[in-house]
Every structure is written in structure tokens, then in C-alpha cells.
Amino acid sequence: MAKEKRVEQITDMEVDFAQWYTDICRKAELVEYASVKGFTILRPYGYAIWENMQRIMDAEFKKTGHENVAMPVLIPESLLKKEGELVNGFAPEVAWVTHGGSEELEERLAFRPTSETMFCDHWSRVLHSWRELPMLYNQWCSVIRWEKTTRPFLRSREFWWQEGHTIHETAAEAKAETEQQLNCYADFFEKVLAIPVVRGRKTDKEKFAGAEATYTVECLMKDHKALQGATSHYFGDKFSRAYDVTFTGRDNTLQYPFQTSWGSTTRMIGAVIMAHGDNNGLVLPPAVAPIQVIVLPVAQHKPGVLEAANALRERLLAAGLRVKVDDSDNSMGWKCAQYEMKGVPLRVEIGPRDIENGQCVLVRRNDGEKTAVPLDALESAAEEQLRLVYEGMYEKAKKNLDEHIFAASSLEEAKALQEKNGGFIKTMWCGELQCELDMKEKAGMSSRCMPLEQEKLGEVCACCGKPAKHMIYWGVAY
RNA sequence: CGGGGUGUAGCGCAGAUGGUAGCGCGCUUGGUUCGGGACCAAGAGGCCCGGAGUUCAAAUCUCCGCACUCCGACCA
Numbered sequence: 001m002a003k004e005k006r007v008e009q010i011t012d013m014e015v016d017f018a019q020w021y022t023d024i025c026r027k028a029e030l031v032e033y034a035s036v037k038g039f040t041i042l043r044p045y046g047y048a049i050w051e052n053m054q055r056i057m058d059a060e061f062k063k064t065g066h067e068n069v070a071m072p073v074l075i076p077e078s079l080l081k082k083e084g085e086l087v088n089g090f091a092p093e094v095a096w097v098t099h100g101g102s103e104e105l106e107e108r109l110a111f112r113p114t115s116e117t118m119f120c121d122h123w124s125r126v127l128h129s130w131r132e133l134p135m136l137y138n139q140w141c142s143v144i145r146w147e148k149t150t151r152p153f154l155r156s157r158e159f160w161w162q163e164g165h166t167i168h169e170t171a172a173e174a175k176a177e178t179e180q181q182l183n184c185y186a187d188f189f190e191k192v193l194a195i196p197v198v199r200g201r202k203t204d205k206e207k208f209a210g211a212e213a214t215y216t217v218e219c220l221m222k223d224h225k226a227l228q229g230a231t232s233h234y235f236g237d238k239f240s241r242a243y244d245v246t247f248t249g250r251d252n253t254l255q256y257p258f259q260t261s262w263g264s265t266t267r268m269i270g271a272v273i274m275a276h277g278d279n280n281g282l283v284l285p286p287a288v289a290p291i292q293v294i295v296l297p298v299a300q301h302k303p304g305v306l307e308a309a310n311a312l313r314e315r316l317l318a319a320g321l322r323v324k325v326d327d328s329d330n331s332m333g334w335k336c337a338q339y340e341m342k343g344v345p346l347r348v349e350i351g352p353r354d355i356e357n358g359q360c361v362l363v364r365r366n367d368g369e370k371t372a373v374p375l376d377a378l379e380s381a382a383e384e385q386l387r388l389v390y391e392g393m394y395e396k397a398k399k400n401l402d403e404h405i406f407a408a409s410s411l412e413e414a415k416a417l418q419e420k421n422g423g424f425i426k427t428m429w430c431g432e433l434q435c436e437l438d439m440k441e442k443a444g445m446s447s448r449c450m451p452l453e454q455e456k457l458g459e460v461c462a463c464c465g466k467p468a469k470h471m472i473y474w475g476v477a478y
Numbered sequence: 479c480g481g482g483g484u485g486u487a488g489c490g491c492a493g494a495u496g497g498u499a500g501c502g503c504g505c506u507u508g509g510u511u512c513g514g515g516a517c518c519a520a521g522a523g524g525c526c527c528g529g530a531g532u533u534c535a536a537a538u539c540u541c542c543g544c545a546c547u548c549c550g551a552c553c554a
Binding site: 016017022025027033035037076088090091114143144145148149152154155159172226227228230238256263264265266267269298299300301302321329330331332333334335336337338349351353354361478 | 479514516546549550553554
């Protein structure tokens with residue numbers, strides 16, 4: 001594909017990445033602002049991406065025995081406050097319901113910022129025996145967090161997500177669940193969204209309020225800033241004890257179950273935009289694209305063209321693909337630009353010349369590569385091209401990640417590398433909070449994670465020079 | 479929550495020194511086009527973000543809000 005810009009409505013990412021991002025959100029018709037500050041409307045095209053993500057993830061969750069439930073949206077203040085750390089972590093951003101009709105409520109009710117408390121309260125009443133464990137629950141819902149500044153998908157006061165909550169008989173089982181779900185997310189990012197990730201554990205400073213350990217999949221955007229993709233927590237029996245969730249064990253003693261939670265959100269749509277998009281707009285991974293193939297009839301007024309285009313659609317539909325034909329009166333150029341902006345992975349062009357030659361032309365969104373294919377090979381060719389789109393997207397994103405991980409042995413070096421290249425800066429770290437604070441203050445970076453695959457870069461902490469305990473990734477994060 | 483910027487038609491923007499609104503794109507209808515954002519013609523569409531002031535008169539001046547946006551601090 002020629003490199004010149006074809007979509008004037010979208011600011012070039014090199015000129016202003018933030019504006020480029022916002023332009024795509026609006027111009028690709030993913031999202032619109034609502035009338036309450038910080039709230040957004042997911043428009044049909046944006047919501048369809050989310051539905052595809054949901055469908056695929058939900059199937060994965062169910063394969064490993066998880067069941068969906070629906071919890072109330074309101075949490076009594078007294079219940080929310082039972083676990084100190086969680087409350088402290090979320091207190092500044094909880095929205096409250098204080099009135100029912102015109103009457104003031106006796107007790108304030110919180111809009112859920114997350115549902116650990118509701119699940120624990122429920123379990124405290126329904127769990128009796130070790131035979132009922134594990135309980136592997138998930139819910140798809142929205143939550144409210146009164147954020148101070150907001151951006152579409154990346155940070156809004158209401159966002160849609162799934163939150164998995166499980167309780168187990170033993171710590172080992174719960175830890176295995178935490179790891180399993182982290183890997184489930186990592187696979188989803190890499191195999192479905194074509195975004196390579198770094199798996200790791202969060203520092204105490206960055207972990208979820210109330211968790212014993214928080215794990216994360218971190219990804220890198222095209223501006224070389226980091227984005228946390230999804231998260232998986234191990235709680236130990238902390239919440240069980242706080243909420244009095246107990247069961248009678250195999251040995252007839254009263255025990256506290258071990259708990260996990262894990263979540264992923266509509267922020268993943270933001271990750272897709274910033275990991276794959278270009279100056280012509282969105283580039284969608286085929287697996288979540290609402291339209292996987294757009295069929296464009298060329299010179300559609302000429303006899304047979306529209307019929308041929310519709311026939312291609314029928315065949316691709318029958319092959320299980322999500323397909324549309326655009327037979328509007330807009331010009332070919334307009335249509336090309338339009339579907340590029342919306343990130344449709346594959347375009348099929350068919351016109352009089354093609355029909356004469358018994359072929360059609362397939363064009364990949366990610367690299368603009370055109371391939372003429374015989375009409376009778378359409379289905380296999382389309383599937384092949386979609387596979388190549390995925391592979392091309394993944395390789396490009398992987399290259400971006402691999403080329404933006406730098407090792408540093410001092411804070412100054414880390415700072416210089418970040419300023420020059422962005423990306424992840426890896427160093428050794430002593431484990432002390434003070435060094436994280438220093439890195440934030442002096443180099444503008446927060447710790448992203450301690451990767452599960454550790455490397456020994458040296459003996460001492462890059463910040464303080466004391467003996468190092470972990471290798472850690474730093475970055476500028478969304 | 480601190481610091482900048484911006485709010486005028488669906489979108490992008492003009493509207494000096496105050497006099498009740500315009501352009502481009504888009505939209506509607508009809509026609510000609512159609513292999514990378516076509517053209518002609520005729521139309522529709524505005525409590526100029528909101529509220530108070532000042533004034534004979536406010537999109538324009540003054541306050542106070544609100545929203546969006548960018549940069550920080552906080553978070554998925």
C-alpha cells in the first residue's frame with residue numbers, strides 16, 4: 001500500500017497520538033459521549049467488537065468450568081466496608097445512591113466499583129461444605145468508578161467488563177486458578193487480538209487493593225507507552241475471613257476458602273486501537289472484527305456486477321465469515337477509505353474486468369497487499385488472507401514490543417532510555433517501595449510488572465544499589 | 479484535583495471596533511457518474527454550551543457554571 005494518508009478526518013499519529021486515538025474512536029463510530037461527564041455510549045460498531053470479545057472469552061471461561069451469574073449493582077455501605085484495604089483503595093472513586101424516590105435511605109448504597117464484596121456476602125450464606133468447592137463464577141456487567149479524568153475505552157466512569165470470582169478449598173488450587181486465568185488472558189491477547197504481552201506480577205504498590213498477589217498482562221502501544229491488558233488476583237483467605245465465608249472441611253473443622261478474582265474490560269478495545277491502528281484508521285484483528293470481509297462491487301450499475309458481488313457474499317457467509325456488500329452510490333474511493341477507517345480486515349473487489357477473467361481481488365487492511373484469486377477458490381483464499389492479516393498484525397506488534405525493551409543498570413540510564421525510546425525499561429530491583437517512588441519522581445516511570453520469566457541482569461538494584469531481588473519492567477503507562 | 483486549550487448546523491470552521499448568522503463537507507430529492515474520498519441542480523437543517531449581568535441592542539463585553547480536550551497526580 002502506498003504510504004500517503006488517505007483519511008483526512010484522522011490526525012496523523014506522528015503529529016498527535018492522543019488526538020489520533022480520539023479521532024479513531026469517534027470517526028470509526030465506536031463510541032460517543034453521553035450527557036453525564038465521563039460516561040460513554042458504545043455505538044453499534046464498537047459494541048459489536050465487544051460482543052465478539054465477550055463471545056470468545058466466555059467460551060474459554062466455560063471450558064474451564066466457570067459459570068456466569070448476575071449480582072446486584074448496589075452494595076450497602078456496611079458491606080463494602082468490611083474489608084479495610086479494599087475500601088481504602090476504592091473509597092475515592094465510589095458513587096453513592098442516597099435516595100429512593102424522595103426519601104433518604106437509612107444506609108447509603110454504593111454503585112459497584114467491583115464485586116468482591118457481593119460475591120463474598122453471597123458465599124457466606126450459601127457455602128457449607130468442601131464438597132461444594134470450588135465455586136467458579138463470572139459476571140459480565142458494567143461498574144462505576146468516579147475517575148477524575150476520562151478517555152474513551154481507556155478510562156471512563158462506567159466501563160463494561162467481566163469479573164471472575166472463585167473460591168477454592170486450598171491455597172494451591174486458588175493459586176493455580178489465578179495462573180490459569182492469567183494465561184487465558186495472555187492467550188486471548190496474543191491469539192485473538194494479535195497483541196503480544198508480558199506476563200508478570202505487580203509490585204505491592206501497584207497490586208489490587210486487598211489482594212495477596214496481582215498478576216498482569218502488559219502490552220505496548222504504538223507510541224511506546226504501556227497498557228495493562230487484564231489482571232488476575234490471588235486473595236488467599238483474606239476476604240473469606242473479613243466476610244466470614246466458611247465451610248466444613250474434609251476433617252470436619254470450619255475453614256476459610258481461598259479466593260481469586262480476575263478481570264478484563266472494554267479497555268481492550270483501546271489496546272487494539274493503539275496496538276494496530278494506523279493513519280488511515282482502525283485495523284481490527286479478524287477474530288473480533290464486526291465485519292471481516294467487505295465486498296465492494298466496482299461499476300455496480302453494469303449488468304451482472306451486483307449479482308456477482310452478492311453471490312460472493314453468500315458464499316463467504318456460508319463459509320462462516322462475517323461479510324457485507326456495500327452497494328451504496330458512494331464512489332469506490334470513498335468506500336475504500338471508509339472501510340479502511342473502520343478497520344475491516346479484508347476487502348473483496350469485483351468488477352466487470354474481474355468477472356471477465358473469472359476472478360476477484362482481495363486486499364488486506366493491515367498491509368494493503370492485493371491478491372487476485374480465481375472465483376472458485378474464494379472461500380479458501382479469503383480464509384488464507386484473514387490468517388495472513390492476523391499474522392502480519394501479530395508480527396508487527398511483536399517487533400514493536402521486542403525492539404522496545406531495554407536493559408538499564410542505573411536510574412539515570414533507565415530515564416535516558418525511556419526518554420529516547422519509550423517502551424519497557426528492565427532493571428534489577430531491591431523490592432523496596434522507595435525505589436519505585438524514586439523511579440516515578442525522577443524518571444517518570446511506574447513499575448509495570450516483575451515478569452514471570454525472570455532474567456538476572458546484575459546483582460544490585462538499579463535505584464539504590466542494594467542487593468536485588470527481582471528483575472522488573474518500568475514504563476510510562478496509560 | 480492542579481495547569482493549558484476549545485465550545486456557533488451532523489462534522490470541520492468563519493463571524494475586527496456589539497446591530498438577532500455564514501462557508502466547506504455531510505444529509506434529502508432528481509439526474510449524470512463509478513477500478514482509490516466524482517459532478518450538476520434544487521432543498522432541509524441553528525434557544526450561537528447554560529445561567530446571570532452591562533446595553534436601546536449580546537454569538538461578540540463581564541461574571542458564574544457545565545462539557546469536551548491535552549499535560550500532570552490516581553486508577554482497569
